[in-house]
Amino acid sequence: IVAVFQPHRYTRTQALFKDFLTAFYDADVLILTDIYPAGEDRIEGVEAKALFEGLREYGHKDVTYLGDKKEIVEYLLRIISPGDLVITLGAGDIWQVSDELVSRLS
Template sequence: ILCKDCDNVKRLIKEYGKSHVSYGIFTEADLVAKDIELDKLNSKSKIYWQGEKIGDLCLKVAGYHNILNALAAIAVALELGISFTEIAKIFETFQGVHRRMEVVASTDNNILIIDDYAHHPTEIKATLSALRSSWQNRRIIAVFQPHRYSRTKLLAEKFGKAFFDADCVIINDIYSANESPIFGISGGTIFKEIKKTNHRQIKYLPSKDNILSYLYEIVQPGDIIITIGAGDIWTVGQELAKQLKKTKGL
């Protein structure tokens, strides 16, 4: 089961030489999603198998990346002899998974707080792209906690280019995951890389308490706040929701 939207996979297919099923959105493949409609945390698309429409797919998770994930699962299920009608019914009940664009809180004045486990540049770009595609006119505030010193050092430049779809970016210090510190590597490393892209608004706040205070100060009706990372940054979103409810009656 191979994704033809991935350039690396497309190169491998030429050398593979074995039976396979391909899927994609933006390239010709055996299994394709077309006429995609993104609506907040949902999507609708028409599914085609070898050029013929086999049905409609409704997902309760956002973004093109989740449609691709669904196509991979559909391809496996079809190979196992499960009908698309049955597959589509199952997807209608799928609510997503813990810490993957999970809604933490939604307030009366349209502030949305979301949490996501993304800790790699590719994941971050996909997550923020999904939010921007669904909410083109709302301010997106991304709060990122890097995970591991080694990953930060290795992928710093790519992290710097991953936040284009966020209007405001707040960088926390690194969640070590039991790694020893690496001299000269911190959340500030990614902050500096993002600054090189001339991002419109970015702030480095090593303390989660300071992040919470800053968010409380700047949040406005209609904002989307997303905490991103594999560590404990999710606690910031939960605490912010509690503060907003307690002090502003939201």
């Protein structure tokens, strides 16, 4: 299982930060990208890189931070194999990664 997660909103990421640290243990690979703000202003200290560090500290076996969606697609093309399940998670524009990945694999 390869999970690609885009946190949604700074307030939600702040409120659920500790929950996110253990939510992805079942994913073999976790790719984390920037928070989708959905119109919210940044909150100091609430950022995807802090979540990335927390996930590593909590022992996720394979977590990668990539801020650019094109980088994510290129990375996925390098690491996935037939039979892998790639799941994009988020309420922002992360769907673009799955669309581009399917297009590139077709």
